[in-house]
Amino acid sequence: MTRISPENPEEPALRRQRISDFARNEDGxxxxxxxxxxxxxxxxxxxxxxxxxxxxxxxxxxxxxxxxxxxxxxxxxxxxxxxxxxxxxxxxxxxxxxxxxxxxxxxxxxxxxxxxxxxxxxxxxxxxxxxxxxxxxxxxxxxxVPNVEISLVLDISGSMRFSNRMKNLRPAAKDFIDIVLMGPAANTTSINLIPYAGQTNPGPFMFSRLGGNRYDVVAMDESDGGVDERVNNTQLPASETAGTGTDSSARYVYPNVSSCLEIDNSDFQDARLPSDGYYEQTAHFMNWRIASEIVRDADGNPVLFDENDEPVESGGTTRFVMDWGWCPQDQTSIIYASNNATVLKNRIDSMRMHDGTGTHYAMKWALALLNPDSQPDFAQMALPANNLVPPQFSNRPMAYDDNETVKYIVLMTDGQITEQVRPKDTMHVLNPEVHLGDRSSDRKSTTSQSTNVSSFKKQCDLAKEASRNVVIYTIAFEAPGTPETQMKYCASSDSHFFRATGKEEIAAAFSTIARQINELRLTQ
Known part of the structure; x- marks a missing residue:
């Protein structure tokens, strides 16, 4: 301890000075x-x-x-x-x-x-x-999987024979069926399968229900194009003499094997089924020459086929890749509200090409079959006596604003919409065998190409109205230029339009659309 002695009075001041110096020192x-x-x-x-x-x-x-x-x-x-x-x-x-x-x-x-x-x-x-x-x-x-209603629209015009388009379309469309009807989805998904060529065939039941008026039945020999009346929509009275043919037990008549309605321009102004209550039947005719294929054996020799499509050594013909008719025949008519994958795929396998490209007709039917106004027609088709719609779908089409229902149109084409022509005489004796291209004096134009394009666009516009909630996918299959433009116009958006070339791309287009319909969503 430092002591302060009286002898050193400066020590406290020195201490204070040292403390002050330390406080002012900023070193460190x-x-x-x-x-x-x-x-x-x-x-x-x-x-x-x-x-x-x-x-x-x-x-x-x-x-x-x-x-x-x-x-x-x-x-x-x-x-x-x-x-x-x-x-x-x-x-x-x-x-x-x-x-x-x-x-x-x-x-x-x-x-x-x-x-x-x-x-x-x-x-x-x-x-x-x-x-x-x-x-x-x-x-x-x-x-x-909500209630899903799909109108699947497939082009079966004669141009589909080129570049194996029809051959490539069939498996792609069947894969689409398998995907959208996979698992529990089959319980709530209905598909209207709508093949179309120059016209769209709604089938005999809807032809009659909507007021179709069939042309007359007359005798015609098989050699002139007559058909067995047992496969015809109309039969002669038993008392009248029928035509003759290869089957001596059969009665042959003028072909009435399809069921297209001659709807007019006014029918394209709304989204309903044709509703005038009276429509003439589309004639049985071809405008362009029917296409045939030459099948060759291993040695390169042409193979001939008989009337049953069986190969023969002689006396046969080359095999046709199309069936006669601007209106598809009844075996290629619409299938309504089906969830039976086997039935749908069998139709896709068996559907035959026909003349013309009337996409506006197909779009008309595609939208009308999603319209809830058509529900009474579906209810009738679901009756056991008719058996055209599964009973569980007798209440379809559902309301547009039903929160548990979504509606889709999937439209595929390979060509642009054509002019609509008809024979001047619905039952001209040459209609079943000679195409109108060689009979210009017998042919008339009923609607122009531009009118038909306008009708098509009107149906697309109606389908895309917000109140209807219809989603439209379109596919232009090896169809650049005008057909592609028409398909782009009709699609719900650019992302709903697909351009496809060849087997892989058409398969990918249908598969992508099907999987988007079955989209899996992460909700949170």
């Missing part, structure tokens, strides 16, 4: 400040490292739970949803963090909700008393 201040700042920076960086590590673990956990619920919610998934989710977590080594799985499913939907939780041990935040950070994850996925 920057070093201390620097150390403080560095500690703060390290602390912030450490917090950032802990948060980044936590976010990485959260992302991995969230990605796992998202993938798991998506797979579990797939209606095509045969395993129990809980098992699927747990398996995903097992594979990623995160099983212990899965806390809850809640599946909920019904006839046409499956909803899977899952939760997971883990904690991240901190490395730096522990200094602040935060030893762990929470890592929650939640996900919900639903695949819902």
């Amino acid at each position: 201040v920057i070093t201390i400040f620097t150390i403080f700042i560095m500690l703060m920076m390290l602390m912030v960086a450490g917090i950032g490292v802990d948060l980044m590590q936590n976010e990485m673990r959260r992302t991995a956990l969230q990605n796992t739970i998202d993938r798991a619920v998506l797979a579990a919610a797939d209606l095509d998934q045969t395993r129990p949803p809980t098992d699927v989710v747990e398996d995903y977590f097992d594979k990623t080594g995160l099983r212990e963090f899965l806390t809850d799985v809640r599946p909920n499913q019904g006839l046409n939907y499956r909803n899977v909700t899952a939760e997971a939780f883990m904690r991240t041990n901190t490395q730096f935040m522990g200094l602040l008393g935060v030893d762990t950070l929470p890592v929650p994850a939640f996900s919900q996925a639903v695949e819902e």
